[in-house]
Amino acid sequence: MEYLLRILKEAGEAEDFNFHPRCFKLKLNHLAFANDLMMFCKGDMQSIKNVSQAVKLFSSSSGLFANNTKSWIYLAGVSNDFRAYAANTLDFAFECLLVQYLSMSVTSxxxxxxxxxxxxxxxxxxxxxxxxxxxxxxxxxxxxxxxx
CATH class of the missing domain: 1.20.5 (Single alpha-helices involved in coiled-coils or other helix-helix interfaces)
Structure with a gap:
């Protein structure tokens, strides 16, 4: 897990990576919990590709893969075409931002x-x-x- 977090940190330090506006000051692009991982970036294709490449690098190096049936991508303020493209790029399902995490509603x-x-x-x-x-x-x- 430490290796994945290091890869994600390096992805956030890339010149073409854009942080989510609310995460920019902290340079935050991921949060790790016991068995959950949240990754954040601005809703542009290059930033999403950086995150995707980081996940693929970790998977090819470690042999561990994200469970696509339990992984989602949340996007706001972008077109439906972009949502579909981003979900296909990351190979995750698209979800609305009204979910429950640890029994609490997570909304924008x-x-x-x-x-x-x-x-x-x-x-x-x-x-x-x-x-x-x-x-x-x-x-x-x-x-x-x-x-x-």
Whole structure:
């Protein structure tokens, strides 16, 4: 994985690579998580080719390949023809930017309370479950009458 990150960093340092406007100050072109990788660039063909070449170099060197059924490309502010071309170049499917990552909605806009409902419901259910398992019935009854 370290090798892939080094290759992506070098791809970002190429003269013809353009960073996404919100990533330019940090010179950010990728984020790596435990078993996920997000790559960022401006929506121009040369930058996308740089990222594609970096991924192909890593694959040919290591024998590891991205799972195309679990990999997507997200583009905004470009024509449909360009989207199709970019998706074919990277050999990934095109997706809309309304996805869930780690149970949170990922959008191009600020999340509203609706965006956090799923997470809040999940947390509430876990707390109720924990509360029911950890406290005796009399303690639960006593706490519930005090909070009412």
């Amino acid at each position: 806009k600020r999340n509203t309370t609706v965006g956090y409902e799923y997470m809040m419901d999940k947390m509430s259910n876990r707390i109720r479950s924990w509360f029911a398992r950890k406290f005796f019935y009399t303690a639960q009854l006593q706490l519930s009458t005090r909070s009412s």
